[in-house]
């Protein structure tokens with residue numbers, strides 16, 4: 073397990089799975105050019121690309137953020153025992169994620185805020201667990217923060233598009249709705265300050281209601297970017313979207329804006345799907361950017 077410090081705040085990576093993307097890069101990244109991958113091969117292999125499989129490496133993890141006053145879990149991976157037919161990486165999993173969370177020093181009842189950057193199935197899974205045949209909130213003392221826009225769009229009862237998408241429909245019914253019905257959800261609009269150190273901001277593009285978290289403590293900063301960026305090659309090529317980005321134009325604008333924020337405010341970037349060491353500082357490079365990976369300390 074690895075932990076980073078932002079001022080006096082600690083950030084620990086809680087892994088669910090570290091593996092390969094389900095699609096070759098040409099299908100995974102819109103605009104992908106193999107020449108760019110070849111140019112960066114020396115540092116991409118083995119943590120970010122496997123030539124043998126022709127797949128980009130893709131982690132799925134949560135960020136456990138501990139401040140003086142809050143214990144926050146940011147994004148909740150795919151979860152166990154969820155029906156996700158057609159998505160082998162997320163279907164009927166049985167991972168020791170909660171044991172890893174405990175090993176990081178947090179029991180489910182210690183989490184006081186769960187924040188989902190968006191409601192895709194690999195970000196909401198551990199919101200709930202199966203108990204006596206029912207999906208119930210995993211974190212009994214947590215307030216779950218969801219984007220209001222994201223919730224409206226993700227709700228199959230209100231959006232026919234979501235109703236027509238079995239993946240989205242399943243994820244909403246087993247991992248979002250039970251939290252709302254338990255009275256533990258808070259829907260956030262626009263910018264939302266959790267406290268003096270943490271600010272939620274809209275970052276539309278990957279999904280219409282996607283949000284990110286900015287953290288500042290003792291002059292140090294972090295950006296928890298959710299799926300605004302999927303793979304470190306997009307730091308060099310911010311115009312490349314993932315195949316899962318729902319609003320392509322907005323996704324490109326948001327990605328560039330967030331990378332600019334990281335360079336100008338010296339914020340460390342904490343994405344959800346980067347391979348090891350999972351975290352990077354961002355530098356300007358011509359009209360684009362370059363990542364400088366920052367390893368956490370063993371914890």
Ligand SMILES: [Zn+2]
Nearest residue numbers: 192194195299
């Ligand atoms: Zn994702």
